[in-house]
Amino acid sequence: MKIIVAIKRVVDYNIKVRIKADGSNVDIDGVKMGINPFDENAIEEALRLKEKGVATEVVAISLGTSANQDVLRHALAMGVDRAVLLETDAELQPLAVAKLLKALVSREQPDLILLGKQAIDDDAGQTGQMLAALLNYPQATFVSKLELSANELISIREVDGGTETIALTLPAVVTADLRLNNPRFVKLPNLMMARKKPIETIQASELNVDLNPRLQLIRVSEPAARKAGIKVGSIEELLTKLRAHEGVLA
Amino acid sequence: MRILILAEHDGQQLNPSVLQAVTAAKTWNLPIHILVAGNDANKVAESAASIEGVERVIQANAAHFAHPLAEDIANLITSISADYAVILAAHASFSRNILPRVAATLDVAMISDVLEIHANNTYVRAIYAGNILTTVQSTDSVQVLSIHGSKFSAASFTTTSAEIVNVAVPAAFSQTRWISEVRSESDRPALGSAKIVVSGGRSLGSAERFEQVLSPLATKLGAALGATRAAVDAGFAPNDIQVGQTGVVVAPELYIAVGVSGAVQHTYGMKDSRIVVAINEDPDAPIFQVADYGLVADLFEAVPALTAAI
Numbered sequence: 001m002k003i004i005v006a007i008k009r010v011v012d013y014n015i016k017v018r019i020k021a022d023g024s025n026v027d028i029d030g031v032k033m034g035i036n037p038f039d040e041n042a043i044e045e046a047l048r049l050k051e052k053g054v055a056t057e058v059v060a061i062s063l064g065t066s067a068n069q070d071v072l073r074h075a076l077a078m079g080v081d082r083a084v085l086l087e088t089d090a091e092l093q094p095l096a097v098a099k100l101l102k103a104l105v106s107r108e109q110p111d112l113i114l115l116g117k118q119a120i121d122d123d124a125g126q127t128g129q130m131l132a133a134l135l136n137y138p139q140a141t142f143v144s145k146l147e148l149s150a151n152e153l154i155s156i157r158e159v160d161g162g163t164e165t166i167a168l169t170l171p172a173v174v175t176a177d178l179r180l181n182n183p184r185f186v187k188l189p190n191l192m193m194a195r196k197k198p199i200e201t202i203q204a205s206e207l208n209v210d211l212n213p214r215l216q217l218i219r220v221s222e223p224a225a226r227k228a229g230i231k232v233g234s235i236e237e238l239l240t241k242l243r244a245h246e247g248v249l250a
Numbered sequence: 251m252r253i254l255i256l257a258e259h260d261g262q263q264l265n266p267s268v269l270q271a272v273t274a275a276k277t278w279n280l281p282i283h284i285l286v287a288g289n290d291a292n293k294v295a296e297s298a299a300s301i302e303g304v305e306r307v308i309q310a311n312a313a314h315f316a317h318p319l320a321e322d323i324a325n326l327i328t329s330i331s332a333d334y335a336v337i338l339a340a341h342a343s344f345s346r347n348i349l350p351r352v353a354a355t356l357d358v359a360m361i362s363d364v365l366e367i368h369a370n371n372t373y374v375r376a377i378y379a380g381n382i383l384t385t386v387q388s389t390d391s392v393q394v395l396s397i398h399g400s401k402f403s404a405a406s407f408t409t410t411s412a413e414i415v416n417v418a419v420p421a422a423f424s425q426t427r428w429i430s431e432v433r434s435e436s437d438r439p440a441l442g443s444a445k446i447v448v449s450g451g452r453s454l455g456s457a458e459r460f461e462q463v464l465s466p467l468a469t470k471l472g473a474a475l476g477a478t479r480a481a482v483d484a485g486f487a488p489n490d491i492q493v494g495q496t497g498v499v500v501a502p503e504l505y506i507a508v509g510v511s512g513a514v515q516h517t518y519g520m521k522d523s524r525i526v527v528a529i530n531e532d533p534d535a536p537i538f539q540v541a542d543y544g545l546v547a548d549l550f551e552a553v554p555a556l557t558a559a560i
Contacts, residue, residue: 017378141347161434164431218386
């Protein structure tokens with residue numbers, strides 16, 4: 001089984017993102033970037049499938065500028081076999097990403113495409129499902145457990161109010177939930193070695209894909225903050241305050 | 251043109267979020283249709299037909315819709331999409347699984363978890379875990395979106411009934427097979443629609459204490475139990491009760507946060523609650539910045555005392 005893992009370079013999850021003074025966009029110049037956490041789960045799962053002898057090759061792919069080499073090197077340090085950069089300066093929205101990945105799938109012919117269930121920057125959570133639609137492949141989203149059994153991919157999905165188990169016939173698209181695994185810690189020597197490994201670069205423009213954004217950004221703003229209330233001194237005072245609000249304590 | 255709402259249901263009852271989706275759909279002033287795909291979910295279809303403002307219910311009956319797969323529902327929607335300018339649903343794991351698949355098949359963008367709908371297909375939605383709001387305008391001919399339920403009031407039921415029309419169902423998608431589901435068994439109300447939510451963080455210390463401290467309070471209040479991601483990751487609580495950006499978004503009348511630090515990831519999922527109470531030993535915990543009433547106290551003493559006093 002050959003696996004492609006798609007990884008996105010996003011603002012580090014510990015950073016509180018600010019907006020530009022004119023409200024035209026977020027200000028991420030010079031901000032620490034890293035691999036989207038859910039995509040790290042996707043890489044980890046692909047590596048575990050390889051270690052179990054289920055997968056034979058794991059290819060990491062990232063879309064964007066040459067700056068994305070850092071997340072691809074991280075994937076190489078984790079242990080993926082190859083890294084591919086689909087290079088473009090264009091602002092990519094999920095539909096365009098799905099189209100580029102589809103073009104890459106037709107070149108690489110993987111049996112499984114693994115992605116994070118959502119990116120922590122735009123919080124859209126669409127790319128995996130869109131890719132599955134364009135390929136007309138089966139999909140399993142928000143997956144917390146994955147197992148190959150009799151040529152079917154048994155996938156446990158985290159859904160509202162519980163879990164659902166479905167079986168996919170390969171080739172298929174799977175998106176990872178945080179619960180899928182705990183990604184391995186990358187050791188420094190592996191990171192040093194990953195610096196020397198080649199990264200294959202493909203110009204996105206060569207793939208003849210419509211990358212035009214369908215959503216125009218009008219402005220960004222800060223949400224109205226919820227106002228801090230008061231500190232109460234005792235349980236009795238708390239209950240008195242709550243009972244004063246109609247319908248809160250029935 | 252018309253608007254199509256994808257209805258979430260369990261075969262017996264309409265999910266209450268459909269009522270919020272109807273309110274959101276009214277923004278366009280176009281006829282509103284509701285799609286009920288199920289295995290003879292007649293009761294659900296009748297319920298949908300009695301929502302005020304709905305012109306028609308499209309009922310799709312098939313045995314394989316007893317446990318609907320994204321592939322099949324997406325194929326069903328695209329088979330009837332030519333009549334619709336807008337396709338929407340309330341944002342939940344059900345719709346998040348299906349609607350992006352619909353959008354890509356129609357070669358249009360999807361706008362996820364919309365907070366506000368403005369004129370000319372302009373939307374406000376949150377990015378970066380709710381830290382930033384973006385206003386975006388869609389240039390596509392068909393609008394595919396999910397709406398943030400708690401931002402829209404629920405439409406009401408009427409005594410009149412809209413027409414219910416049956417529609418042909420495309421052949422089942424053969425490469426995905428439904429096996430089973432596990433529903434969290436609980437006597438408590440559903441987390442997403444509970445009037446009161448009691449939530450615990452990592453300060454509870456263990457799964458046993460999470461249960462011992464919070465359960466009596468939740469039972470006494472008739473509340474749902476919630477948890478932070480830290481508490482879930484530590485194994486104190488099951489994943490499906492996680493409140494936050496990557497879990498369930500709630501907006502109850504009363505939200506009681508116990509031993510919750512107040513990470514942005516978590517507050518995103520509860521900041522629309524009407525009244526927020528925070529109980530935490532650390533007076534500087536960020537949760538107090540979003541709480542109406544804060545009690546600085548040892549939760550292991552304060553929560554049993556609160557339970558006894560109610």
